[in-house]
Amino acid sequence: xxNEVSLYFxxxxxxxxxLNKNLIWKKIKKNEIEALIPKKFIFKNKxxxxxxxxxxxxxxxxxxxxxxxxxxxxxxxxxxxxxxxNSSNNSNSNSNSNSKTKIRTFCTQIENFKPDIKYxxxxxxxxxxxxxxxxxxxxxxxxxxxxxxxxxxxxxxxxFLGGLYYLFHLYHGIRVKLFSIKxxxxxxxxxxxxxxxxxxxxxxxxxxxxKKCENQNTLYE
Ligand SMILES: C[S@@+](CC[C@H](N)C(=O)[O-])C[C@H]1O[C@@H](n2cnc3c(N)ncnc32)[C@H](O)[C@@H]1O
Numbered sequence: 030x031x032n033e034v035s036l037y038f039x040x041x042x043x044x045x046x047x048l049n050k051n052l053i054w055k056k057i058k059k060n061e062i063e064a065l066i067p068k069k070f071i072f073k074n075k076x077x078x079x080x081x082x083x084x085x086x087x088x089x090x091x092x093x094x095x096x097x098x099x100x101x102x103x104x105x106x107x108x109x110x111x112x113x114x115n116s117s118n119n120s121n122s123n124s125n126s127n128s129k130t131k132i133r134t135f136c137t138q139i140e141n142f143k144p145d146i147k148y149x150x151x152x153x154x155x156x157x158x159x160x161x162x163x164x165x166x167x168x169x170x171x172x173x174x175x176x177x178x179x180x181x182x183x184x185x186x187x188x189f190l191g192g193l194y195y196l197f198h199l200y201h202g203i204r205v206k207l208f209s210i211k212x213x214x215x216x217x218x219x220x221x222x223x224x225x226x227x228x229x230x231x232x233x234x235x236x237x238x239x240k241k242c243e244n245q246n247t248l249y250e
Contacts, residue, residue, distance in 0.1 A: 031104060031138055033202050034159050038083070038105035045084050046111060057232065062090065064228065064236040065154060065183050069094035075149035078102070078173065080139050081156020085112035089119050091152070092130055102135045102142045103156075109134045140166060147175045154183040158205040167220045174241040180222060182237045183230075184208050190233035213237050 048054050066087075072094030079088050082101035091099050103109050116132055135142055139153075139160060151170060160166050174180065185191045187207040198205045210227055213235060217224050222239035230236050 035104040035106075037201050037203060038103075039107040042084065042105075042107045042111045045108070058086070061154075061183055061230055061234055061236070062087075064230045064234075065152070065181050066090060071150060071179065072096040076100075076146060076175075078144065078148040078151040078170075080142075080151060080153045080170070081159070082112060082134075082152075083108050083155065085115050087152050087154055088112055088116060088132065091150075092116065092119060092125055092132070095125055096130055096150075098146075099130065099132045100135065100144065100146075100148070101132065102137060102139055104136070104138050106136045109136055140169070144173050147178075148173055149175050149178050151178070151180045153180065157182055157184045158207070159203070160206075163206065164216050164219060167216055167222070171221050171241060176241055178241045179225070180239040180241070182213070182235075182239070184213070184235050184237075185233055186210075186229060186235040188233055194233060208235055210235060 069090065072091045074095065074097050076098045077091045077096045077100070079085075079091065079099060079101045082088050082103050083105075085101065088099055088101050101109065101112055103112075113134060139156065140162070151174060153170075157163065157166075170180070185194050185205065185207050187209050191207045195205055195207055210229065213227060214224060217237065217239055220239075221241065223242040225238040225240050227235065227237040
């Protein structure tokens, strides 16, 4: 299915670039971004990993937040090309409090990515649902994280509109996973992340903030 996913997203680059003109989409995205990224300073001088970065909506925010390094991983080479051209435009026009921000791109599956460093912050937005073995991926990416580092997840949830999102992708031959808060919490509890926050976001998303911790997770048992 990864081939279907990369072919689908390769074909969607122009549609994604035009999404910003859609007012409903902009409103939904604004809600999601506010819930996922409470404050831009969390990126200041940090090493950040954007998993399933697409054309770089979050990469741009991380850049504006003054990250030291942003590693962007995606299975779609066309999305990464679009990200590179957007980020060179953005670096000319957007203020960034860290003039030395470095951006690297990796065209590979999230499941196969082998980083050469550990990260302070990781973002998994809009890509977790396309993966197969969610618990394994969570366990794997926790090994890339500095102790105390933050993982920000945005995923579709099990409700009526989430169901339409599922059917939309099924029509393109892709089976996505919808999540409930209970399932995400269960996965987090089986990993070595601690849950900082988990909430439903209108209209069909879930946001979870996880912190890499050494101790057993007791917050949400
Ligand atoms: C819905 S877009 C989200 C883009 C961006 N993160 C956002 O939130 O706007 C999902 C992205 O995840 C990528 N993706 C899906 N499955 C992947 C996988 N197994 N490995 C790497 N990238 C993947 C797709 O190519 C696509 O660019």
